[in-house]
Amino acid sequence: MHTLEIKDLHVKIKAEPEHPEILTGVNLKLATGEIHAIMGPNGTGKSTLAETIMGNPAYEVTQGDILIDGESILGMAVDERARAGLFLGMQYPQEIAGVTNAEFIRAAINARRPEDDQIRISDFLKQLDKTMATLEMPESMADRYLNQGFSGGEKKRNEILQLMMIHPHFGLLDEIDSGLDIDALRIVAKGVNLMRGPEFGSMIITHYQRLLDYIIPDVVHVMKGGRIIESGGPDLAKKLEKTGYEHLKVGEQNG
Amino acid sequence: MNTLKWVNKMVETTTLPAPNLPKFPLARYLKNQPDAVEDRVVLHAPQAIAYAAGSSEVQRFTPTNSLDAWLLRSPQGATTVDIPAHFVSGDDPIVLTGPKNAGGLLYVHVGKGAKVTLQEKWASGGHVLGIWLMLVVEADADVNWLSYDSFTADTVLVNRTATLAANAKLNWTLAGFSHNSGLNRVDVRLLGHNAEVTVNVGVLASGNQHVNYTTSVTNEGQHTVGHINQRGVITGNAHLMFNGIGHIIKGARGSDAQQENRVLMLSQRAEGDANPILLIDENDVTAGHAASVTRVNADQLYYLMSRGLSATLAKRLVIRGFLEGGLAEIDDVRLKKELFATIDRTLVAEDA
Numbered sequence: 001m002h003t004l005e006i007k008d009l010h011v012k013i014k015a016e017p018e019h020p021e022i023l024t025g026v027n028l029k030l031a032t033g034e035i036h037a038i039m040g041p042n043g044t045g046k047s048t049l050a051e052t053i054m055g056n057p058a059y060e061v062t063q064g065d066i067l068i069d070g071e072s073i074l075g076m077a078v079d080e081r082a083r084a085g086l087f088l089g090m091q092y093p094q095e096i097a098g099v100t101n102a103e104f105i106r107a108a109i110n111a112r113r114p115e116d117d118q119i120r121i122s123d124f125l126k127q128l129d130k131t132m133a134t135l136e137m138p139e140s141m142a143d144r145y146l147n148q149g150f151s152g153g154e155k156k157r158n159e160i161l162q163l164m165m166i167h168p169h170f171g172l173l174d175e176i177d178s179g180l181d182i183d184a185l186r187i188v189a190k191g192v193n194l195m196r197g198p199e200f201g202s203m204i205i206t207h208y209q210r211l212l213d214y215i216i217p218d219v220v221h222v223m224k225g226g227r228i229i230e231s232g233g234p235d236l237a238k239k240l241e242k243t244g245y246e247h248l249k250v251g252e253q254n255g
Numbered sequence: 256m257n258t259l260k261w262v263n264k265m266v267e268t269t270t271l272p273a274p275n276l277p278k279f280p281l282a283r284y285l286k287n288q289p290d291a292v293e294d295r296v297v298l299h300a301p302q303a304i305a306y307a308a309g310s311s312e313v314q315r316f317t318p319t320n321s322l323d324a325w326l327l328r329s330p331q332g333a334t335t336v337d338i339p340a341h342f343v344s345g346d347d348p349i350v351l352t353g354p355k356n357a358g359g360l361l362y363v364h365v366g367k368g369a370k371v372t373l374q375e376k377w378a379s380g381g382h383v384l385g386i387w388l389m390l391v392v393e394a395d396a397d398v399n400w401l402s403y404d405s406f407t408a409d410t411v412l413v414n415r416t417a418t419l420a421a422n423a424k425l426n427w428t429l430a431g432f433s434h435n436s437g438l439n440r441v442d443v444r445l446l447g448h449n450a451e452v453t454v455n456v457g458v459l460a461s462g463n464q465h466v467n468y469t470t471s472v473t474n475e476g477q478h479t480v481g482h483i484n485q486r487g488v489i490t491g492n493a494h495l496m497f498n499g500i501g502h503i504i505k506g507a508r509g510s511d512a513q514q515e516n517r518v519l520m521l522s523q524r525a526e527g528d529a530n531p532i533l534l535i536d537e538n539d540v541t542a543g544h545a546a547s548v549t550r551v552n553a554d555q556l557y558y559l560m561s562r563g564l565s566a567t568l569a570k571r572l573v574i575r576g577f578l579e580g581g582l583a584e585i586d587d588v589r590l591k592k593e594l595f596a597t598i599d600r601t602l603v604a605e606d607a
């Protein structure tokens with residue numbers, strides 16, 4: 001079992017030092033084998049949390065710590081964190097020409113393996129074909145440039161393809177459901193559910209209960225004002241669907 | 256400004272007029288003598304094609320400016336290739352390979368209605384080389400042209416000129432992976448109505464190279480389309496300058512001139528310029544330009560690194576992607592791989 005632990009995390013935007021902290025003391029513990037959902041109003045700091053865990057240089061930790069298996073990762077660069085087991089499925093994936101999807105995914109897998117034990121191309125292609133079939137992606141997408149010209153929904157599906165090929169310990173999925181049609185939502189959820197197991201934990205950021213009908217979380221957290229103000233079981237998400245966030249107050253434990 | 260006056264002016268002053276080569280010290284370069292050579296361009300054609308080489312071929316080259324005159328100053332090998340009318344090339348391109356240690360003159364005539372794919376490759380060494388390619392595309396012909404430069408000479412002045420007759424199409428890619436300093440001039444004249452050209456340029460400049468790519472398209476016929484798209488990556492101490500010139504002359508109604516010039520600098524000492532120039536002498540036209548001089552895109556780097564790729568590898572992939580913007584039309588898979596490998600090698604060597 002592996003753990004990802006967020007302790008009293010305070011975060012600022014580096015470019016705007018005058019701006020008050022975006023995260024104001026987040027506490028969270030995610031273990032492999034678990035799926036946590038994070039919900040909350042727009043602009044409350046959900047993406048900031050995911051990006052800060054991943055090590056996005058735009059954000060600065062002003063207080064608190066992030067630990068994997070008890071070791072702080074704050075001193076690690078983005079790529080080191082990825083190799084330590086983190087994966088961030090982004091709200092807005094980048095487009096990169098000149099490198100094909102397949103080439104890129106293979107490079108990502110090989111980055112985790114020693115120089116003298118790189119994945120065999122035939123093994124890689126077999127896995128890729130199989131995973132793409134699971135996600136109902138056309139084969140041609142393997143040879144297209146990374147996210148280049150992909151539709152919004154295709155990009156999200158491609159994030160899940162990478163997740164499934166890379167096999168991280170922790171998948172942070174930021175609004176992986178936004179822009180997906182109903183069929184795509186079901187397919188993406190199927191992908192995440194296939195990852196479920198003792199070696200995989202996930203933090204799913206979403207605005208919609210619908211996704212959580214397909215991927216049933218173990219824990220649901222509500223974020224507001226830059227911290228987690230309430231946690232509960234899957235029912236909490238259902239309740240929020242009806243009541244919204246307005247009545248929840250920052251600074252006191254609700255529920 | 257019409258073309259005739261322009262030519263006259265050049266003969267008079269024996270220097271190229273200012274808008275043609277902004278910010279480039281051509282006169283200084285022209286003080287050098289080009290290496291004298293007898294070697295010629297070698298033709299490899301899957302099908303039979305008329306090919307001639309010899310001093311008599313030089314007469315096809317009529318100088319109209321100081322650069323032309325310089326190119327003819329020393330004895331140069333001259334080659335002419337004639338693609339017959341309605342010729343259709345097969346799967347393999349026609350390949351023209353420059354001599355090992357020389358420049359030279361190359362005249363290619365593409366007959367009416369021909370459909371042809373050509374590659375022109377230069378990897379020549381030497382001191383000062385001059386290259387003049389003259390491409391004449393007749394009506395209704397459709398030409399896919401790749402110029403692949405990997406010169407090892409110190410200084411190279413390349414003059415590539417093309418004229419297109421009515422309804423002719425030219426899709427031109429110039430891959431600049433050389434080590435020399437100097438000038439790369441591409442000058443396309445769209446003479447006939449509906450003629451169309453796209454010039455894609457992808458350049459990797461490294462070491463102490465000081466290079467200028469000046470690509471100009473002149474819309475002379477009506478409803479002609481000229482697009483210029485130049486991408487350059489600069490490392491080390493190199494200085495790369497892109498000039499893009501789109502000129503629509505009076506009377507070329509319904510024409511379109513677009514251009515994009517982008518350079519990416521990788522080191523502190525790298526220097527880049529991107530100068531788009533539009534000269535529009537007709538009202539009923541469309542034209543546009545975009546230019547940028549930037550450093551590596553941090554968001555793309557972050558994305559790649561978030562998948563575990565090292566900063567170095569991520570950077571190389573982003574650079575590839577940037578250059579791909581100029582090299583996208585190359586569908587020769589082997590050549591593309593070779594270019595990407597060269598990019599990687601250069602970046603490793605320069606530790607960029």
Ligand SMILES: Nc1ncnc2c1ncn2[C@@H]1O[C@H](COP(=O)(O)OP(=O)(O)OP(=O)(O)O)[C@@H](O)[C@H]1O
Binds near residue numbers: 022040041047
């Ligand atoms: N790079 C940045 N530069 C400036 N402001 C930022 C940056 N990143 C986040 N912010 C600000 O921080 C706050 C939190 O943003 P964040 O993206 O974390 O919210 P979110 O909870 O993910 O919202 P949403 O549900 O709309 O995705 C917002 O006010 C946002 O404008």
Ligand SMILES: [Mg+2]
Binds near residue numbers: 046047048091174175
């Ligand atoms: Mg967000």
